[in-house]
Amino acid sequence: PPARRTAHGPASAGVVFAIALAVRLLYLVQIHAAGIGSYLRLDPLYYHQWGQRIAAGDWLGTSVFEMSPLYAYILGVLYTIFGDGTWTPQILQCVLAAIVCGLLAPVGRRTFGKAEGVVAGAAFAIYGPAIFYDGQVMKTSLEISFTSLMTFALFAASRGRDAPRPRWLFAGGVLLGLTALMRENILVAAPIFFVWALWPRRGRTWGKALVAAAALTAGTLLPILPFTVRNAVVGHELVLISSLGGENFYTGNNEIASGRYTPPPFVRPDPEYEHLDFRREAARRAGHPLTRREANDFWFREGLKFITGHPVRYAALLWDKLAVFFNDFERPDNYSYYNFARFASLLRGPVLHFVWIAPLGLLGIALSRRRWGSLAPLLITLAAFLASALIFFTQSRYRMPAVPLLCLFGAHAAVELVSSARAMRWTTLAWSIPALVVLTLFVRVDPGNTPLFDAQNEALVAEMYLEAGRLDEAVASYRRSLDDLDALPMAGMPALGRVKANAHLGLARTLLRKGDRAEGIAELRQAARSPRPEVRFNSLMLLGVLIGQDGDLGGAAEAFHRAVGENPDSFEARMMYAQALDRTGRRSEAISQVDEALRIRPQDAEAHRIRDALTRGGASR
Numbered sequence: 001p002p003a004r005r006t007a008h009g010p011a012s013a014g015v016v017f018a019i020a021l022a023v024r025l026l027y028l029v030q031i032h033a034a035g036i037g038s039y040l041r042l043d044p045l046y047y048h049q050w051g052q053r054i055a056a057g058d059w060l061g062t063s064v065f066e067m068s069p070l071y072a073y074i075l076g077v078l079y080t081i082f083g084d085g086t087w088t089p090q091i092l093q094c095v096l097a098a099i100v101c102g103l104l105a106p107v108g109r110r111t112f113g114k115a116e117g118v119v120a121g122a123a124f125a126i127y128g129p130a131i132f133y134d135g136q137v138m139k140t141s142l143e144i145s146f147t148s149l150m151t152f153a154l155f156a157a158s159r160g161r162d163a164p165r166p167r168w169l170f171a172g173g174v175l176l177g178l179t180a181l182m183r184e185n186i187l188v189a190a191p192i193f194f195v196w197a198l199w200p201r202r203g204r205t206w207g208k209a210l211v212a213a214a215a216l217t218a219g220t221l222l223p224i225l226p227f228t229v230r231n232a233v234v235g236h237e238l239v240l241i242s243s244l245g246g247e248n249f250y251t252g253n254n255e256i257a258s259g260r261y262t263p264p265p266f267v268r269p270d271p272e273y274e275h276l277d278f279r280r281e282a283a284r285r286a287g288h289p290l291t292r293r294e295a296n297d298f299w300f301r302e303g304l305k306f307i308t309g310h311p312v313r314y315a316a317l318l319w320d321k322l323a324v325f326f327n328d329f330e331r332p333d334n335y336s337y338y339n340f341a342r343f344a345s346l347l348r349g350p351v352l353h354f355v356w357i358a359p360l361g362l363l364g365i366a367l368s369r370r371r372w373g374s375l376a377p378l379l380i381t382l383a384a385f386l387a388s389a390l391i392f393f394t395q396s397r398y399r400m401p402a403v404p405l406l407c408l409f410g411a412h413a414a415v416e417l418v419s420s421a422r423a424m425r426w427t428t429l430a431w432s433i434p435a436l437v438v439l440t441l442f443v444r445v446d447p448g449n450t451p452l453f454d455a456q457n458e459a460l461v462a463e464m465y466l467e468a469g470r471l472d473e474a475v476a477s478y479r480r481s482l483d484d485l486d487a488l489p490m491a492g493m494p495a496l497g498r499v500k501a502n503a504h505l506g507l508a509r510t511l512l513r514k515g516d517r518a519e520g521i522a523e524l525r526q527a528a529r530s531p532r533p534e535v536r537f538n539s540l541m542l543l544g545v546l547i548g549q550d551g552d553l554g555g556a557a558e559a560f561h562r563a564v565g566e567n568p569d570s571f572e573a574r575m576m577y578a579q580a581l582d583r584t585g586r587r588s589e590a591i592s593q594v595d596e597a598l599r600i601r602p603q604d605a606e607a608h609r610i611r612d613a614l615t616r617g618g619a620s621r
Contacts, residue, residue, distance in 0.1 A: 036340070036343055040086075040137060044138045069241070071139035090134070098125070101122075101125040102121060104407065107120075108120040112408075123407045127352045131351065133397060144401045146178050149175050155377040164196075164197055164212050180224060181241060185391075186401075189380050190220060243275075243295065244296075245300070246299035253303040253307055259322070261393055282295040322386075328354045339461050360411075361405075361409040362439050363439060367413055367428075385401055459503040471510055504526040505539055524539050524542055544559030557581055569600055578610070587617075
C-alpha cells in the first residue's frame, strides 16, 4: 500500500523529544543518587583519561591511534570548558539522543505515515538499553546519534527515482565520516552508499551522478583526513583512523572465537593492556618487532588464514554471530545493563527491550519490500551493522546504532498488522503473524551464558556495590562469586584464574575499607597469586604498604621487590621499593632503585630530592 503521509507536524516530534529527554535525565539522577553515575572501568575509563590528557594540553599524542579518537576529543573539549565531571558528557548525550527520538517522528512520517513516525520515536524514547548507554561516559551513545543523523540526512537526499541532492549527500557524508571516527565499522557501508549515489536515475546525466558521488565522498573524507594526517605526522605511518581493526578481526575469527567477545589467551581484556599484548604477540610470531600498522595488518592476515583454512568452522561461527546479534540478551561489554538495573528503578520499569523491537523490525522490512529502492539509506545502514557483526563479533552496544532504524520498520509492521486486521486482509496476516512468532522465538533463544560468566558478573556487581559505598553487599557478592568460582574446574577455563584473582583483589579492597585489615591482607595474598601480572602488581603494591604500616619492614621490601619484578617500568614501584630498602638499612640498594626510577622520570623533582637525602646519609622521607 502507498505510504500514509500527512503534513509536517512538529508538535509530535516535540512531544517525543520531551519524553525522551525527561526519561534520560531521570535515569541520570537515579544512577548518580545511587553512587554509580561516575563509575568508570575499561573503555569508559580509558576514554575519560584520554579526554583528561587532551584537556591538559596533549592534543596530538605520540603514536598512531589504537582506539577510535573522536569521542576522546569531544571529552577533551568538554573537560576543558566545564571540568572533567561526568555530568556534562552524559547530559550532552541525552540531549542528542532525544533529538534523534524526535526526528524519528518526521522521518517515519515521510517513510510510512504519521502513526509510524510517532510510534517509532516513542519506542526509541523508552527503549531501555538506549537509556542505559546514554548515561555512560562512552562513545556508544554518540555512535547511535551520529549514525541515525547520517542515515536521516542520506534519506533526505533521496527523492524516489530522482537523483539524490548533493548538499544532503555532502551532509550525510560528513556524518558518515564523524561516525567512522567513533566506530570504524560503519565504513563497510561507504562503498555501498557511493554506488547508491552514483546509480543511474531518471533524467540524470553521468555528470550529475559524478557530482552526487563526489559530494558524498568529499563529505566522508572531510572529518577523517585530519586524523589520517595526524597519524602520518605523529606516528610516521599511514593509518586511516586507528590500528584497532586487525585486532578485532582476529578476535572475531580464530580457533576459539564465537559470536561473543572471546579474547585470545595472550590478551588481557583491558584497553590499557590489550593493544600492547596484541603487538607483542604479533612480534613474537613474526620473529621481529612490528609497528602498529604492521601489527594491525598481521592480525588481519591471521584472521584470514583461519577463515580460508576452516571453512566449515567459519560457517558455524557466522551463524553463531548472527544468533548473538539478534538475541534479546543484552550482552555486556564494559558494563551490564542488568547490573545497572539493580541500582536504577527506571530500567526495571515499563521500558522496551530488544525482543519488542527486533522481530517487528525484521517483519517491517519484509512488509516494505516493494519500497526497498526508496528506503535504501535505511537498509544500507542496517546491513552495514549486521555485516560488521559477522565480520568481527558482537556485543549489545555494537548493534545499538541499528535499533532506531529497527524501530522505524517495527512501527510500520505494528501499524500494518493492525490495519490488515481491521481491513481483514487475511493473506497478509496469514504469513506475517507466523513469521513474527518465529522471529520472536529466535530472538528469545537462551543466550547460553556459562557458570563462569555468571560468577564473573557477580564480582562485577560487587564492584558496583563497592563504588556505591554499600560495603556489606559488596562483600557478600564477592564471596558468592568466589564460592561459585571455586566450584568450577580449572581445566579448559584459562580465564578462571584471572577472574578469581580479580575477585580476591576486589574483596580485599572492600574489607580494608570496612576496617577488616587482617582479612583484607589475607585476600591480597590470594590475589598476588594471579596468573595476570597486572593483578599481581596491584596486589603486591597494596600489600607492601599495609604490612609496612604494620611494622614488617622486611616483608614490605620483599613485596615491593616482587612488584618491581612484575612491572620494572613502574616509577611508583621503584620509589616505594627504595624507601622500603632505606628503612631496612639497605641504603646503597635504595639509591640504585631511585636511579632506576629517575631513568623512567628524569625530571621528577621529588625523586631527585630523595636521592640527595640518601646520598647525604639522611632518611629518604
